[in-house]
Amino acid sequence: MAIPRPVFRPPFNMTRASHVVLAVKDLKESKRFYVDALGFVVSSEDENRLYLRGLEEGCHHSLVLEQGGKPSAQHIGFRVLTEEDLDAAEAFFRDLGHRPTWVEVPHQARTLRVSDAAGVPLDICASMETRPRLILQSSRFSGACPQRLDHFQILTPHVDRALEFYTRLGFRLSEYITQDGSEEPSFVFLQRKGNPHDIVFAPxxxxxPLLHHAAFTIPETYHLMFICDLLAEMGFGRSVEYGPARHFAPGYARFVYLRDPDGHRIELFNTHYQTIDIExxxxxxxxxxxxxxxxxxxxPQSWMTEAAPFGAAE
Ligand SMILES: [Fe+2]
Known part of the structure; x- marks a missing residue:
């Protein structure tokens, strides 16, 4: 397919990747990994759910872990700017035949649930409860010092559909990868917030669809090394899958990919760039x-082929 032209006046204003919900087998072990090791902040928790955020995030959660029988990805979340945008999104998806529904989600305002053109379940809201940003609370910094959610990567046989769909929503293609001399984009990097990507689709x-990874920013490249040492000390050494290294590829990030106790893949990275201007x-x-x-x-082969299915927790 040809690269679609950007849509500068989309039907509603979707602003950024917001949160991800993962089903895990053992919430206690997940807490040890994400909170005790990686350094995520607990916004709230109960028997079945752990709501986490990064140190610079002022919203209630960017990572939700749900106790479930089978590890899977539940939803990826996006934010729209206003409640009016949410109503416009509902009308847009309904006209498209995507059957959006309104759902009650703890700690979030009115939430729209709908699948995208690749079948990825989306959780869209305009606001959620707030919590203090902890940027200046150095005593709360630990582990990798995760700052904020940045993007998701999805594996799908329908990269072309996803590119067309998200372009209609106002996402702009920052970078793409072609294969075997073809002009066809096989990996597409799409953004709304003005850096390289909010969502990536790969074959x-x-x-x-499968969730390949959710990515969080960290303050310094040094933390990529430090977190690997700490994970090893805590018995999670085998969770380090790929890196620390640098993408000489879209995004240019310095990164490390980790597998949590259920195999969910988390990317920690820094050094993205700004891309906003019309040219x-x-x-x-x-x-x-x-x-x-x-x-x-x-x-490694695991990074190339393994990813989490989307589905309801059992
Ligand atoms: Fe990534």
Whole structure:
């Protein structure tokens, strides 16, 4: 498909990637990984759910862990700017035949639930409860010092559909990867908030979408190394899957990918760049050059093929 032209006046104002909900087998062990090791802040918790946020986040949660029988991804969340945008989103998705529903979600204002064109379950709201930003509370910084949620990566056989769909919602293609001399974008990096991506779509086996990773920013490259040492000390050494290294590829980030106790993949990274201006055109990368570039070993097979299914917790 041709690269679609950006839509500068979308039907409603979706502003950013907001939160992700993951089903886990053992909430206590997940808390040890995400809170005691990585350093996420607990906004609230009960027997079945752990609501976490990063140190710079003023909203209630960006990562929700739900006790469930089978590890899976439940939803990815996006924010719209106002309640009027939420109503416009509901009308837009209904006209498109996507059957949006209103749901009650703890700590969130009115929430719209709908699937995107790749079948990814979305949780969309205009606001949620607030909590203090802890940017200046140095005593609360620990582990990797996660700052905020930045983006998601999804595997799907329908990258072309997803590109067309999110472009209609006002997302702009910052970068894309082509394969085997084709002009066809096979990896697409889409953004609303003015940095390289809020959501990435990459080829997947199907039929349903898979969550490859959710990514959180960290303050310093040093924390990528420190968190690996700390995870090893805490018995989570094998959770370090890929990196620390640098993407000589879309986003340019310095990163490390971790697998949590249920196999959910979390990326910690820094060094993204700003892309807002109208003359910022999508940047094309060829896969052969991505794989040949940079330094260090290529991603392991697990990173290339493993990802979490979306589905209800059992
Ligand atoms: Fe990423």
């Amino acid at each position: 997947g086996p199907g039929p349903g 910022d055109e999508p940047l094309k990368w060829e896969m052969a050059k991505v794989l040949a570039g940079g330094w260090g070993p290529p991603p």
